[in-house]
Structure formats: structure tokens, C-alpha cells
Amino acid sequence: MKLNFKKLGAGKPLIILHGLFGSADNWFSISKELKDSFTLYLVDLRNHGDSPQSDEWNYEVMVEDLKELMDDEGLEKAFLMGHSMGGKTAMNFALKYPERVEKLIVADIAPRYYAVHHQSILDGLESLDLNEIQSRKEADEELAKYIPEIGVRQFLLKSLGRDADGFRWKINLPVITKNINEVGKALPDGKSFSGPTLFMAGSNSSYIQQSDLDDIASFFPNHEVEFIADAGHWLHAEQPDAVVEEIRRFLR
Structure with a gap:
């Protein structure tokens, strides 16, 4: 599927994936602070924003959508960041195509299963x-x-x-x-991504807990976890300056 995306800035490619019910525009304010350092791809995932709609909707097809975008743009490798559902998509992509991910950033989501809560x-x-x-x-x-x-x-x-x-x-x-149950699915067992990985968690959010740390380490052995103070699940909207600082530090 040909996804809709906004491209801006200059530098190494950084692909950003939004969460459930969101769109590429959710990250536009953050992107304005990063466009001097990266070529940003703000992506609408399928069934969201201005991307095509489809009856098929799960992480497997969203991973292939992302690979198609990278192939079309001639991106052999990129920094990859995703929030919530976008973070699960990014994690799944890194497990399947680790050679295409230079560094991975996951915003406020863990690899585990989440019960439907929407x-x-x-x-x-x-x-x-x-x-x-x-x-x-x-x-x-x-x-x-x-x-x-x-x-x-x-x-x-x-x-x-x-x-x-x-x-x-x-x-x-x-x-x-x-298909709302698809959003909460855990990562498939048996694979790991050894590249540098940053998990950003909202300190006021319950999405990443201390009990998730062993699970994170099993899939992403080369990882770090940073808790963003005074932020909930939408940490990039609540504490944008702190999120930008963490992104810059990790990708520097």
C-alpha cells in the first residue's frame, strides 16, 4: 500500500509513526524542532489520515506498508520512531527487517499484549x-x-x-x-533486534511498567529506557521539549 506521508528537513532519514486514531500531523510540532538535523518522514498508517483504507489491518501488513515506503524512497536504512500503535509497528518492523533500522525509538508502548481499553x-x-x-x-x-x-x-x-x-x-x-484486538497484540516470540533502541515512557502513564523491563530486554538487548517527567501516554504533546531533547541525544 502506498502510504501518505509528509517529508521535510535535511539530514539522515527519520521515519515517525503515529498511534491509534492519530495521523502524521500529531508529530508536526515535534518535527519543526528536528527538521534542521534530519530528513523527516511523517507517515499516515493505513486506515488513518490521508492514507488508503483497507479491510486488512494488522501489524503484519503495516510492516509491509512501511517497507514499501522505504523501498519507494530509496531508503536502505533509517532511524525509526513510533508512538503507541506506531511503536508496535516500528518494533515489529525492526524484528523482521533489522538491517533497515539504524536506531529505533519506541514511545510509551511495551512489547507485551494489551487488553482492549478503547x-x-x-x-x-x-x-x-x-x-x-x-x-x-x-x-x-x-x-x-x-x-x-x-x-x-x-x-x-x-x-x-x-x-x-x-x-x-x-x-x-x-x-x-x-479489528481492535489487533492493536494490543504482543510481539512474536523468537526474534530480537540488536540495534540501539530507546524506549521513552511517560512517568504518569501505565503503558510501560517496571514489570515490562525484562520483556523489553529479551527483544531489544541493546536498549535504554527513559521516563519523561510529568508526561502521560501522549508524552510528545505533554512534554514536547523533553521528547525532542531525548530524540536528539539518542540519535546524535
């Missing part, structure tokens, strides 16, 4: 009748019945597009809902 978000998104919604404010008010956190709602509404026919989701909501 049901209230899915319920809220599915509750919106896009044929009736007249404004983003109205959409936000409807979502608030299911999702009390204003920051989460603002993040989700970035995927609400609008054209001449009205509002539409940029995410493939039916396929994501049907």
Missing part, C-alpha cells in the same frame, strides 16, 4: 451521526458524553475531516472497531 472512545466515535453534525463544537459536545477528557477529544477530532458533502472520519472506523 471501548469508550469507539462508542463515542460511533455515536456521532456525521449527517447531522453541523460543527466541530457540536461534535465535541456529543463526544463529551463518552469521553470526559477534553485533551483526548481534541486529539480525536483532528481525524474529523470536512469536504463539500459534510464531515467524515479520516480513520476507517468500521475496520478499526472490528
Whole structure:
């Protein structure tokens, strides 16, 4: 699949993958701080953003989408970074194509299995009748019945597009809902990536815990873990300066 991406900056290639319900635009503010040092590829994963939609949606196909992008761009090797679902995609890619990854950065996700915990978000998104919604404010008010956190709602509404026919989701909501179990799948056993790997965790997030450290070490023996202070799961939005500093330090 030919993924949509934004390319900017100059230097060694750094590919950035967003998380579930997100898009390449989630990392645009971070990219502005990094474009003087890297050629950045901000990618929309399949069924998200402006990339094509498909009934097939799992880490295996997302890994192959990424390989196709690298092949098309003539990238033999690149720095690779992903957040949450994008981090799982990046980890899976590094295990399958280790020779294509110079260094790996994983933002707030571990290799283990995660139980489905997005049901209230899915319920809220599915509750919106896009044929009736007249404004983003109205959409936000409807979502608030299911999702009390204003920051989460603002993040989700970035995927609400609008054209001449009205509002539409940029995410493939039916396929994501049907295959939501795919997002939490653990990495497959039997492989490891020996390249330098950085795990960035939000100190206020539960996604990476002390109990995950042995699992991380088994898949990524050449790793380090840095906890970003005063940050939750969306650490790049909550503490962008600290995240940029860690990226620069690790990739220097």
C-alpha cells in the first residue's frame, strides 16, 4: 500500500509513526524542532489520515506498508520512531527487517499484549451521526458524553475531516472497531533486534511498567529506557521539549 506521508528537513532519514486514531500531523510540532538535523518522514498508517483504507489491518501488513515506503524512497536504512500503535509497528518492523533500522525509538508502548481499553472512545466515535453534525463544537459536545477528557477529544477530532458533502472520519472506523484486538497484540516470540533502541515512557502513564523491563530486554538487548517527567501516554504533546531533547541525544 502506498502510504501518505509528509517529508521535510535535511539530514539522515527519520521515519515517525503515529498511534491509534492519530495521523502524521500529531508529530508536526515535534518535527519543526528536528527538521534542521534530519530528513523527516511523517507517515499516515493505513486506515488513518490521508492514507488508503483497507479491510486488512494488522501489524503484519503495516510492516509491509512501511517497507514499501522505504523501498519507494530509496531508503536502505533509517532511524525509526513510533508512538503507541506506531511503536508496535516500528518494533515489529525492526524484528523482521533489522538491517533497515539504524536506531529505533519506541514511545510509551511495551512489547507485551494489551487488553482492549478503547471501548469508550469507539462508542463515542460511533455515536456521532456525521449527517447531522453541523460543527466541530457540536461534535465535541456529543463526544463529551463518552469521553470526559477534553485533551483526548481534541486529539480525536483532528481525524474529523470536512469536504463539500459534510464531515467524515479520516480513520476507517468500521475496520478499526472490528479489528481492535489487533492493536494490543504482543510481539512474536523468537526474534530480537540488536540495534540501539530507546524506549521513552511517560512517568504518569501505565503503558510501560517496571514489570515490562525484562520483556523489553529479551527483544531489544541493546536498549535504554527513559521516563519523561510529568508526561502521560501522549508524552510528545505533554512534554514536547523533553521528547525532542531525548530524540536528539539518542540519535546524535
